[in-house]
Amino acid sequence: MPAPELVGTPEPTGTPDVIVVGGGIIGLAVAWQLRRDGAEVVVIDPAPGTGASHAAAGMLAPIHEACWQESHILRLNLAASRAWPAFAEALGTTAVDYRHNGMLMVAYDAGDKAVLDNLSDLHEREDLPVERLHSRECRSREPLLAPGVRGGVYSPIDHQVNPRRVIVELLKRVPTIPAAATEITGNQVVTGGQVMTGNQVMTSNQVITGNPRVMTCGQVVVAAGAWTGKLLSLPIRPIKGQILRLNGPEGLMRLPVKGVVRGSSVYVIPRSDGEIVVGATQEEQGFDTRVTAGGVHELLRDAIALLPALSEIDLVETWAGLRPGTPDNAPIIGMGDDGIVYASGHYRNGILTAPITAAAVSALVQGHDPPLDLSPFSPNRFASQ
């Protein structure tokens, strides 16, 4: 495992080449990639790692997240999936609990089976590597499944990671300043300063003027997740997700399971330490992050319908996070007409797409070709809206 490049209190020096606004998984992964490519980078965020990335389950599931009419997102997700093993290895595969044992998608009743069959048609059309399974075959892969489960699809290439552990590892490797950007113009970022202490930014060449403070750099990258639309005029909106964490004996479940249960979707992700994540609701509620009785009830009802033994284990956390959604469900990765580089709007797959986004943004900032065609993800696609 390669040694971390920077561990302990980070020390930004001089005018950074790049300021990354937002320290969720996207901003931190971008900053780490830029550092590894030789750039001086600083991330500004009032509370790094506490946004959607803290809520996320950590499915890295291009196959089970595939949707009709979204081939460009599928291609991005497949490329992201291929980038994960090296990314996890560089952070420490065990440290981030990266697991590559596939994922099962199952149908609860006959109506749900029809939904799954429709998805299987998509898998076939896109030539994706999946195995269709009968009920008994599903239960031999995951013995905890209810006997009534109607059948399923196993994807060997979907995998998983613990996003909270990824954030811990990235924060060891990336310099962060605990401030909130209040304005971004060209290559300048104005910070509100309420949580920023002077010492952390008073380095030799940074331009700092009282309060508000102005920081200058070579290139600004905006990765402020669901809050990006508050900072700049892009159509990014928060999509709330409530999510639960249970705790059971290690090895209770063998495989991550995604299910369609009476028309709604639920997933259950076991980690190696006995944690089992159950998620997630999809709600248009603005910036509300309340956990509701109804949200918790629906998730537990559907998860226990699929895996009855979950009713016996501890419920240890209820949480809600805000996915950064866009009008066409695709992320925004690229340089805008304003010269700002955007890495935002990753919606349901920001954990999966963090490594490929980081590689693409680092290439853009250095003036190199990105590792994939970014035109479907351009910030300028919303110019007329």
Ligand SMILES: Cc1cc2nc3c(=O)[nH]c(=O)nc-3n(C[C@H](O)[C@H](O)[C@H](O)COP(=O)(O)OP(=O)(O)OC[C@H]3O[C@@H](n4cnc5c(N)ncnc54)[C@H](O)[C@@H]3O)c2cc1C
């Ligand atoms: C319940 C739930 C489950 C999910 N499960 C999965 C999953 O299994 N797999 C998957 O791939 N994805 C999943 N996602 C989606 C994934 O979490 C997001 O796509 C991803 O975390 C987005 O990362 P981000 O860094 O863009 O945003 P965030 O993690 O939200 O980070 C944005 C950061 O910007 C900071 N910020 C805000 N305003 C400012 C400002 N003015 N100045 C500076 N900083 C600012 C915030 O403090 C925050 O730290 C899930 C999301 C939710 C909510």
